[in-house]
Amino acid sequence: MKAKLLLIFSLSFYLFSCNGQNSNIPAAVTSAPPVKINRFDKDLLKLVETDDSTLQTKLIREYPQMLDILGKGILNMKSPAMPGFFEKLVNYYSEPTLKGLYTDAIRQYDDASQIEQTLGNGFAWLKTCFPSMQIPAIYMHVSGFNQNVLVGDSLLSISIDKYLGEGYPLYQDFFYDFQRRLMTPEQIAPDYLAGWLMSEYPFEGNENVLLDRMVYEGKIKYLIHQAFPEFSPESLMGYTEASYNWCKENESNLWKAIIERKHLYTPDQMTTGKYFDNIPCTFLASDAPGNLGSWLGWQIIDKYMKETNSTPEALMRNNDCQAILTESKYKP
Structure with a gap:
């Protein structure tokens, strides 16, 4: 059962519909309270940079589910309690190219207030459309172009190293121009909402049709x-x-x-x-x-x-x- 994150909305609306004909489409929200983003990405980088074992306890206490999901998705390790978990985690993110990518991502998104505001508006709109929908706790992580969206029980995280702008130098070596157009800051909030919608309403058809x-x-x-x-x-x-x-x-x-x-x-x-x-x-x-x-x-x-x-x-x-x-x- 997903734990509820209760949000008290002070909303202002404006009417919008791309067709102008469906009266059952709620108005877009423009001034909801921002959604707080839990900065797992920043706290994990501190461990990678210092290898201070005391930070492991802090990460386990504050981000147990993120560590669990990240470990399974990227490290192929079932639990942070497994011997060698943090050593493997630090080694993974210490690879020079990935560490440089990680540092650039944190630098670009040191201040995520604009994203938090946009997400506040977006999730407020979803809550209007889907009153029983549980709104997740929001996180950021870095995956090294691996697991872009992580979804757990009332948890949603985006890998911000995918959104450094289509002109980011490292992208030139790995992605085509038509892929890089989706790797911009503007895509973050839409991708968060899309990830949660797909989690709440998973595909039930025939994927081959x-x-x-x-x-x-x-x-x-x-x-x-x-x-x-x-x-x-x-x-x-x-x-x-x-x-x-x-x-x-x-x-x-x-x-x-x-x-x-x-x-x-x-x-x-x-x-x-x-x-x-x-x-x-x-x-x-x-x-x-x-x-x-x-x-x-x-x-x-x-x-x-x-x-x-x-x-x-x-x-x-x-x-x-x-x-x-x-x-x-x-x-x-």
Whole structure:
């Protein structure tokens, strides 16, 4: 049973809807109390830099669940109580390149107050939409491009070394430009909310069926944009403005290609996976950006919410993807 984190909201709202027609979409929140971010990342770096064994006790006392999740996810060690746990942890983060990345991440996010405010607004909006939803305790960690999102019992953490800006020098060696567009500070709050939504409403369809994944990813994108209307659709997708405009101009052709190739329902893991990679979808068109499955799913959900006037909670509880497509009357 997840422990509740009770938040008392002093909210101001403004009306926003990308379609302007669904009266059941709550207004975006603009002045909720900020959400406190527990700085596990800073405290762990102190141990890495000093190797002071007295800090181990402090970490165990203040961050037991983070240590447990991080140990299992990165170190392949079941518990901080295991012999050699902290030695392995310090050795992992002492690798020179990773330690430099860690230091840069802490320097850039020494002050996380703006992120805390944005998260306060976002989680306040989620609480309005999902009154029974438990709001997690929020943390930051560094994984070395490993476990980006950590989710536990009432716990959510983001690996901030993934958000140092698309021009960060080390990224040039490991990531393509279309991947780096999602590695910016602006993506942190949306990724936090997306991670929690996916934890609270896990995917229940057939991962090999394009429609199932398309609708699920579309739900997440749609709700994140409703929570954060100040972020442009292209930035949430990691697209350039030109790529986003290309998608809008070619939406009907993309949908037609999917139908003609019988990709929508055929349970083929390899084919379906191509629609959700950030690698450009050149198998559909030479100018196509990546992750078209999520983008098209977003368009379907946007249309569905216009047509049905559904609530966000009803949307997330509806796992009948075919019914959603039918009721959306999506015909680009």
